[in-house]
Amino acid sequence: MKIQQLDKTRGHYILLGTILGICAGIVVSLFRLGIEKLSEVVGKAYYFFPSHPQWLVLWLFISILCAILVGLLVKSDPDIKGSGIPQVEGQLRDELSTNWFSVLWKKFTGGIISVGMGLFLGREGPSIQLGASVGQGLAEITKANSSDTKILLSSGASAGLAAAFNAPIAALLFVVEEVHHNFSPLVWLTSFTSAIVANFVSLTIFGLKPVLHMGQIQSLPLNYYGLLVLLGILLGLLGRFYQIVLLKLADWYRHLPLPAHFYGLLPFLLVIPIGYFWPETLGGGNQLVVAFGQSVPPLETLIFLFVLRFSFSMISYGASLPGGIFLPILSLGAIIGGIFGMMLVTFFGMDFIYVKNFVIIAMAGYFAAIGKAPLTAIILVTEMVGSLQHLMPLGVVALVAYLVVDLLGGSPIYDSLLERLVAKQDVSLQSKKVVLEFPVFADSPLDGMAVRDITWPEHCLLTSLSRGEQELLIHGDTIVKMGDTLHILTDATHAGIVFKRIQQISK
Incomplete structure (x- = not known):
């Protein structure tokens, strides 16, 4: 039997994907490590303050300095604002042009400070932009043409998401479904290679345990599947509400008597009382989701958490700080699922053991509604939780939530953010x-x-x-x-x- 040699073109892109995966995996893993270390210090500080409140004055001073530093970074390079995903999509559509090295180090620094200080922001958007910046840098070093540059940008974004969440398949789907909206063989091959390699780098540093591991979970019985349609409708409605509020934030922030690059002072100051009274709620929310695997809080607590996390995540993101909405969306979805499940337990006598199922399923449904990327949502939650038991219910809820947002006229949130971003750019x-x-x-x-x-x-x-x-x-x-x-x-x-x-x- 004749063995066909590997096509030289494919071999070339596999090699590029491997190099990019190693570089992006290291950068994003260091970014993730920096956030975790700073978050540990910040968490210990907030548990220390109730017994030593006099130190809050020093902490207030530190928080203001951090806000000013991040503001100066944003002023020097506005391309590091927000999650970074709209900027990457804009580059791929030739609507935006960025300086990859400036974005790389400024997003890295600003992202660690913003997310690590406890603001309700995620690391995934910045990780995607960091990976894309590494890809852009590799393209410049290798003097790649326009087409190859876009392939490396896409592959870097895939590597960034894979390293951030240890979810390489979802990272590939995100590039195909959310970023490109189409399937290109070379983009697929290079992005998948870079995602797998970057994920290996991340696993080497952080271990094999899934990011949102929730322990042993029972399969949801078929007689509960009718409730999934109801949950999908609820998530679609709340997802559309999230989109509307998020897109209004820029208009509301303009009323502040501050330069735009110093809007971050507001969330950096408001996070202090939140950290003082509820330190366990700080950050993107992954710790809350993991905690649900051990014990789901009472209904009243879940409602309070939803109001708090929804409000402050909007305040955090609206300030145009270097941080994403990916993880905050997932944590909000988990809380909605918890509320839905606890209501079924309280008022309809459902077995408490199935509440965790609704927590997991709602994460995918809420992200599918807001991002309008149901396949990415399903696989992302599956990889992050580390269980294949929920594919069918995840699919049902994601599809229903997607259809509800579509009927309500909602667009993919990152596309909407890109349109606003491009509208502000000079020709x-x-x-x-x-x-x-x-x-x-x-x-x-x-x-x-x-x-x-x-x-x-x-x-x-x-x-x-x-x-x-x-x-x-x-x-x-x-x-x-x-x-x-x-x-x-x-x-x-x-x-x-x-x-x-x-x-x-x-x-």
């Missing part, structure tokens, strides 16, 4: 040529059309298309088919406009 008069890759889906009117019959926008040229693993040169009579990927040449100045207009044509 850059670059002349650099770029190649856009545009997928043709099953419901696209482009399917079955001849190239000459398509009304192409100005400032672009269709150069070729990919069909399966073949790249085809095109002419006017070429028929576009479902599954094709169009390669469109334009320049950096018009890339964003061209992409949006082709999106409109394809709908």
Whole structure:
């Protein structure tokens, strides 16, 4: 039997993915380690203060200094604001341009301070942007072309999420479902390689235990599946509410008598009384979810936790600090699931043993509703919890929640954040040529059309298309088919406009 040699192109991208996975895995693991170490110090301080309240004056001074330092970092490079995921998506669509080294060290420093000081922010968004920055740096070092640069950006983002959550499959799905919205063989191969390698680096440092391990969990009986539809509807409604509030934050923060880069002073000061009275609630919320594996709090406590974490996570993220919403969304979903489960126990006599099931299932449903990425949500929660028992109920709730948000007119939250971000950018008069890759889906009117019959926008040229693993040169009579990927040449100045207009044509 003849053994086929590995295609040189695939081998090249596997090598790049491996190098990128090692580098991004180290960077993100150090970032994660820095947050954990600072969080330990901050947690000990807040448990110390009730018996030594005089030290709060010094802590207030330290918190203000931290807010000023992060504010100066944000002022020097606004691209480190927020989670970083919209910025990465903007780079891949040629709508944004960033300095990778500046973002790398400033996001690293600002993220450790913001998340480590106990604000209700997540490490996953910054980890994705850090991984993408490593990918961009590797692209510059290797003098990669525009297409390869985007592959390395995507693969770096995948590696960052894998290292942050020890969830390599979800990291790959996130890139395909949330970032690209299409399937590219080279993006898939390189991203999967980098995610696996980065995950191995992270596991070497943090161990094999899943990030949200909740112990032994019983399978949910089939007679409870009707309740999953109800839970999915609830999560869809609350998810749409989350989207609306999050997108209003910038308008509300403008009323503060502070420069925009110093908005962080508000959450850095407000976290002090929260830490003083409820130190166990600080941070992204993963410790709360893990604690639910041991004991789910009473209904009144869960409702209080939801109000507290929802409100302060909005305050934390609205200040444009370097931190994400991924983990706070999951923790809010867990609390909603806990409330739903405890209500069933209290008022309908459900066995308490199944409350943890609803905690896990609601995490996926809430993220699927807000991010509109149900596959990523299902696999992410499965990998983080470390159990395959919940795939069916996770799928039911994620699908229902997704449909509810869709019916309510909700868009993927990171796409909405990117639109707002791009709207604030000055038009850059670059002349650099770029190649856009545009997928043709099953419901696209482009399917079955001849190239000459398509009304192409100005400032672009269709150069070729990919069909399966073949790249085809095109002419006017070429028929576009479902599954094709169009390669469109334009320049950096018009890339964003061209992409949006082709999106409109394809709908």
